[in-house]
Amino acid sequence: MSLLFERLLWLVLLIASIYFCIISCISSVQRFHTKSTHIGLERNSYYWNTSLPSITICPMQRLNDTLFDNYCRVNKLRGREKTEFWDFLENLANATYINFQNIPEYDSIDGTLDSLGIRPKHYMELIYNLTFDGTYEPIEKIRIRCLDGQAHVRVRQILTEFGLCYLCNSYLGEEYTSRFLIFGEFPEFNKYLNLQPYVDVKQASFFDDMGYTMFGFDFEALDSYIHSAFEVMKVDNNFGYTHYGAIYEPEVEEIVAESDFGTETSISQRKCRFYHESNLTHYPFYTKNICQQECRINLAYKICKCIPHFYPNRIANPKPVCTYKTLKTCFPRHADYFLKFYKKDDNLAEPAECYCEQNCIDAVLKMKRAFPMRGARQLLGSMGSSISMKIWPRIQFKRQVIFSFTDLLVSIGGTAGLYLGFSVLGLVEFVYFFTLRLLWHLFGYQI
Ligand SMILES: *[C@@H]1O[C@H](CO)[C@@H](O)[C@H](O)[C@H]1NC(C)=O
Numbered sequence: 001m002s003l004l005f006e007r008l009l010w011l012v013l014l015i016a017s018i019y020f021c022i023i024s025c026i027s028s029v030q031r032f033h034t035k036s037t038h039i040g041l042e043r044n045s046y047y048w049n050t051s052l053p054s055i056t057i058c059p060m061q062r063l064n065d066t067l068f069d070n071y072c073r074v075n076k077l078r079g080r081e082k083t084e085f086w087d088f089l090e091n092l093a094n095a096t097y098i099n100f101q102n103i104p105e106y107d108s109i110d111g112t113l114d115s116l117g118i119r120p121k122h123y124m125e126l127i128y129n130l131t132f133d134g135t136y137e138p139i140e141k142i143r144i145r146c147l148d149g150q151a152h153v154r155v156r157q158i159l160t161e162f163g164l165c166y167l168c169n170s171y172l173g174e175e176y177t178s179r180f181l182i183f184g185e186f187p188e189f190n191k192y193l194n195l196q197p198y199v200d201v202k203q204a205s206f207f208d209d210m211g212y213t214m215f216g217f218d219f220e221a222l223d224s225y226i227h228s229a230f231e232v233m234k235v236d237n238n239f240g241y242t243h244y245g246a247i248y249e250p251e252v253e254e255i256v257a258e259s260d261f262g263t264e265t266s267i268s269q270r271k272c273r274f275y276h277e278s279n280l281t282h283y284p285f286y287t288k289n290i291c292q293q294e295c296r297i298n299l300a301y302k303i304c305k306c307i308p309h310f311y312p313n314r315i316a317n318p319k320p321v322c323t324y325k326t327l328k329t330c331f332p333r334h335a336d337y338f339l340k341f342y343k344k345d346d347n348l349a350e351p352a353e354c355y356c357e358q359n360c361i362d363a364v365l366k367m368k369r370a371f372p373m374r375g376a377r378q379l380l381g382s383m384g385s386s387i388s389m390k391i392w393p394r395i396q397f398k399r400q401v402i403f404s405f406t407d408l409l410v411s412i413g414g415t416a417g418l419y420l421g422f423s424v425l426g427l428v429e430f431v432y433f434f435t436l437r438l439l440w441h442l443f444g445y446q447i
């Protein structure tokens, strides 16, 4: 009786130990998969360099009249048809979610588009062909360029949700250029930019007073966007439509990552993506805002059954591009939903399905001050915008691994040791006992 009782007691103890061991191990594994990284705070601000924010500028006049005149001459377009076609194209090139309704509807447009053989999928190509890339302008005074005193910063033409714009001071690769996104080719060699040494991104340390100016815009008005150098602009977040250009004084806090952060962890563990870790369809690279643009593409496709012309569409199954009539009829009604991913009708708020991971490396901006640059046109000969960093960050965020694979092994081993007295040597002995030793025994050897 007492023997049975003792055996039962050991059995219960053994089962309880195994149970708790498994529970602890599962929680370790879960921790490894979901909470193995964290963001730490660094305060030794004297030791880092900070990257200045990017500027994206969209000129509010889009087409180049020389190129347009040539195009019309070749295609024998004149008179009223020509002026109406210009107005139509100029507004199409300037179209985005807030102003689709401004695309004019003339009687002659359909005929003109038909005779030129322009289908919706050619809209962006045509606009690109009739837009002059101001960074290739031979005359220096009106070339679109980016300067800090004598030091040059790279500037490029890009394709955004607000048509063709210019971007300066960015870490994003050559893929983020208008030519690559529309035609799949890298931009031509820019001999004017390469006349002198230049940097991609301006960095500065705590003791510098830093800034740069992007100018060379010879237009009536500009729309400027200030954003992190690791990101692209957000079309609903502009810093204003100005006739002068402006000087911006932002404050930046950077998010950096440990050197082997990317290789040691998976995307689901760290819940952030690096630039090269794209799982998007329309874009070959990843940033959070680009991911949201892709959400917008999918939403537009779902609701209006086609996508606007200003998205890259060089994919295996291209989505249909909207005709200008669909842009006018379907999009203005849902503009808020597309921009905010949030629909509100009759107290019923409905968020759209859109999940985008953070950028692993990024910067957080706060705009301290902005003032118009009056008289810049007289001074510089053209318009532009400036960044001026007066306030330096005192903190920086750093992504770190706090629970690595080695930690997981140690944790599981420790748990098993605690509850079951488990060790690797013990395991080897156990296996040995039931294989080799059993074999010897069966063959009648004495050990
Ligand atoms: C900061 O920038 C300076 C030159 O601009 C460079 O010499 C230095 O190595 C950089 N420091 C770090 C930590 O990147």
Ligand SMILES: *[C@@H]1O[C@H](CO)[C@@H](O)[C@H](O)[C@H]1NC(C)=O
Binding pocket: 064, 065, 066, 067, 132, 137, 218
């Ligand atoms: C229009 O394009 C031509 C080159 O085709 C260029 O020389 C001219 O400066 C451009 N005009 C404007 C206003 O950018």
Ligand SMILES: *[C@@H]1O[C@H](CO)[C@@H](O)[C@H](O)[C@H]1NC(C)=O
Binding pocket: 060, 061, 090, 091, 094, 098, 099, 241
């Ligand atoms: C382009 O769109 C912006 C924003 O809607 C508007 O303010 C601007 O006047 C437009 N430009 C032209 C030339 O129509």
Ligand SMILES: *[C@@H]1O[C@H](CO)[C@@H](O)[C@H](O)[C@H]1NC(C)=O
Binding pocket: 122, 125, 126, 129
């Ligand atoms: C744009 O220009 C390219 C190269 O010059 C040409 O192949 C293409 O057909 C043009 N596209 C349109 C819509 O005119």
Ligand SMILES: *[C@@H]1O[C@H](CO)[C@@H](O)[C@H](O)[C@H]1NC(C)=O
Binding pocket: 267, 279, 280, 281, 355, 357
């Ligand atoms: C990309 O990955 C995220 C999760 O990491 C997922 O929610 C999203 O649907 C993926 N996007 C595509 C286009 O596969």
